Amino acid sequence: MDPMQVPEEPHEVLFGRRVAEGKRDMINEISLKKRKFIGNTSMDPQLSLLMANQALVRDGDLVFDPFVGSGSLLVAAAKFGAYVFGADIDYMIVHGKSKPTRVNQKVREQDESIYANLKQYGCEKLFVDVLIADFSRSIWSDNIVLDSIITDPPYGIREATERIEFKNYRKTTVMTEDAVHYPSTSPYKLCQMYKDLLQFSARHLKLGGRLVCWFPVLKKDYNANILPRHKCLQLIANSEQPLSGYSCRRLLTYEKIPGNVDDEDGFEMPSAVVENYRQRYYTELAVDNGTRKERRLAMREVIRKAAMERGKQQQPDGKWRFPKEQPDA
Numbered sequence: 304m305d306p307m308q309v310p311e312e313p314h315e316v317l318f319g320r321r322v323a324e325g326k327r328d329m330i331n332e333i334s335l336k337k338r339k340f341i342g343n344t345s346m347d348p349q350l351s352l353l354m355a356n357q358a359l360v361r362d363g364d365l366v367f368d369p370f371v372g373s374g375s376l377l378v379a380a381a382k383f384g385a386y387v388f389g390a391d392i393d394y395m396i397v398h399g400k401s402k403p404t405r406v407n408q409k410v411r412e413q414d415e416s417i418y419a420n421l422k423q424y425g426c427e428k429l430f431v432d433v434l435i436a437d438f439s440r441s442i443w444s445d446n447i448v449l450d451s452i453i454t455d456p457p458y459g460i461r462e463a464t465e466r467i468e469f470k471n472y473r474k475t476t477v478m479t480e481d482a483v484h485y486p487s488t489s490p491y492k493l494c495q496m497y498k499d500l501l502q503f504s505a506r507h508l509k510l511g512g513r514l515v516c517w518f519p520v521l522k523k524d525y526n527a528n529i530l531p532r533h534k535c536l537q538l539i540a541n542s543e544q545p546l547s548g549y550s551c552r553r554l555l556t557y558e559k560i561p562g563n564v565d566d567e568d569g570f571e572m573p574s575a576v577v578e579n580y581r582q583r584y585y586t587e588l589a590v591d592n593g594t595r596k597e598r599r600l601a602m603r604e605v606i607r608k609a610a611m612e613r614g615k616q617q618q619p620d621g622k623w624r625f626p627k628e629q630p631d632a
């Protein structure tokens with residue numbers, strides 16, 4: 304129709320039903336630039352909101368992030384009206400005590416926290432709590448039922464994949480200069496981490512509840528068969544975010560379906576591809592040559608490996624030192 308020749312009477316009158324309203328302005332509203340508290344791996348707002356969308360989060364839901372970090376995913380879920388809580392192994396990040404992330408900031412402000420972020424966006428009433436917990440050792444009551452789990456597990460590239468050392472395997476107990484006791488940690492293998500995540504989700508999601516999580520993979524390794532599976536979780540969406548020429552992560556959305564959650568064989572994933580993901584990532588990086596930032600990361604990895612080979616251990620302040628041997632308590 305010619306927009307300059309609009310007829311006086313309409314040819315047809317059509318009625319529609321409004322099913323949704325775009326909320327793109329929310330991306331700006333929760334921008335990391337203006338957010339009170341951010342960490343090195345804070346998820347960007349667009350992806351956080353997308354994850355909450357995939358999880359079909361709605362008013363009054365209960366949403367959990369077991370690898371909560373600086374809580375970006377809780378912000379997105381709370382913006383959709385959910386009550387939110389999270390856990391993380393790292394006390395320093397959860398309580399806003401880690402090194403500041405912003406280039407110009409020397410020290411963190413006293414009141415930087417996940418709660419402060421929710422308050423900034425008017426969602427503080429939806430904050431349940433965040434706690435320090437190692438996901439590899441479940442602390443949760445069997446009765447807890449969740450509407451959704453939204454999470455970005457660590458892949459060991461920009462943050463460590465670690466778990467608290469089991470007593471039987473304990474090497475040494477580390478006593479730092481400030482005389483605070485930190486239990487030693489050991490690597491948390493990706494295969495085990497996704498097994499824990501899917502089993503936890505199968506056990507604690509309500510029927511129809513969703514798990515939305517990222518899964519790292521080298522592009523050349525990818526085919527749908529390498530994705531983690533569980534008999535009680537149906538994979539309903541799987542999309543790629545490229546990270547570099549050779550690596551990507553997949554955004555996976557699972558829905559809880561009926562079944563025996565205690566089924567020992569409920570979980571399946573070929574471990575070979577993910578088990579040495581970190582090592583293969585850096586090998587590929589060296590071959591690919593990467594960007595300046597990627598080469599710097601690769602170099603840091605070489606230094607880290609050399610320090611480990613010399614018997615150094617990474618301390619809670621992030622520096623590599625020889626451990627001070629302490630007699631076990």
Ligand SMILES: C[S@@+](CC[C@H](N)C(=O)[O-])C[C@H]1O[C@@H](n2cnc3c(N)ncnc32)[C@H](O)[C@@H]1O
Nearest residue numbers: 345346370372373374375391392393437438465
């Ligand atoms: C990719 S970051 C999550 C970032 C978060 N989505 C945010 O927006 O800040 C992964 C987090 O997993 C935590 N983590 C590593 N190993 C863990 C474990 N065994 N149990 C619980 N959290 C762990 C790390 O401390 C880190 O904060």
